[in-house]
Amino acid sequence: MTPTGEREEMSDQALMLRYQRGDRSAFVTLLRRYQVAVYNFVLRQLGSALSADEIAREVFLGVVREAPRFDYETPFSTLLFAIAQQLVRDERTRTPSRELLQQGPSAPESSRIGAGSGSLGLRGEPALEDSIVSAVEALPDEQKDVFLLREVADLPFSEIATVTRQSETAVKIQMQHALRRLRLALQDFDEYRRALR
């Protein structure tokens, strides 16, 4: 058996290969590596913690089902977020955003990473954080997809193009639009002016 530490250093592709061969602990490693990113991606897409929990699980179960057909030339993260993106789209189609918001809170404050450590969000000011969240939620779906895949999932533009099934140039244009909208929401904050210096 592969020691846990060694497994954690393995590439996604190597772990998927091991999972295909029946090593379930490789799947656990992949799950732990990506569960926060997938959960937050779905959460920011749908705005509902309940839906995010369910859909994020479905994303990983989609990986389980796709594992026998996994193509090793495709990055694992592309497969994972392509499944996530598809499930989010299906959910958006099935449930209008208003109903999604009624399904429950965005996410409990206690579940936020860094909660209880004295920090209020990553930039320290609740108003700024709310403004960022609101600005992202208000992005058109195409821009939100690209922004979240870049900022939350940390995918390179080439992978985002694969996941969203558009050209890399189109992806970058969507990203520029998203950043411009976000800038408009942030530019009145002192933190923004300080960051400009």
Add this chain to the structure above:
Amino acid sequence: MDSDKFDRIVLDLLYGELDELTTAAAKRHMEQSTRARDIYAHLRATRQLGVLPAHVPPPDFEAALLAREARILAELPVRHRLGRMVSMLAGYAMRPQLIMAALLLLMIGSSLMFVRTRPALRSAVQVTERGAPEGDLDVVLPLTPPPSSAEPLNPPPSEPRAAASAESAAAMPVADGANTRTVSDSAPGDGQDAFDQALQIYRARAYVEAQRLFERLSRSGHPRAAEAAFYAALSTRNIKGCAAALPAFARVAERFPSSLAAHDAVWRTARCQEQLGDSPNARHSYESLLLVPTHARRAQQALASLASEHTPEGAAAP
């Protein structure tokens, strides 16, 4: 770098997806262009601040997910489960240690095979008690009876004497079969040694030298001159082929008529004629052996085989 190109790559620059050269070129461009510097500064500030708060999944997320994963695996079709098993076994098989072990076993196995095949090769040239090589199994050569004590060890060369010797050998009981010939109980003399020496050389497949020695023996009036002449002809066949050997076999039959060497020469002639596609003459040669007790049976079989080969397929049996 111009402004258009900078606009195209500014996002790659922001997210660190540019190579070193282009990054350096973009930075040089920003040093010279206020507009470029301004665009990049705003993008960087937006990205720096526009970080969404991250949440962890619910506590039971992983456990519930793994339980469902286990159920999915259990419900996989047999084909997929077999595929996983095969894949798992293949994964173990591809481990370097196992590959090395397999190679080692392969090497040991092949070595054993070579060790086992050697004695077989050696026995292939020892199948006749007369010492004729395996390829000459159908040679019927009786051993020459020992010369009587009254006879000189080295008799004067005379073909009739050699023929008589061969004839007397022919009269000895000869079992049908390649390796059940009469056994010589003769004491080795000088002539015998010379013949045996030539035979050893023949067995060693040094046919040129063997031919030279057998020719000399056959001409010297050696007691086994007939056999020597036959072996000389066989050597010719082995050196030059059947076509060149036919006259040599014919000379044996002429020089030592009615001797076993002569009959063997006829037999060899027939085989060569058959090999050369000269079926009529081969048939004639085989037929000439039908009255020779030592060769009749084989000649009959050869004739039957020759007839079957030349019978048109599908022809009705009489």
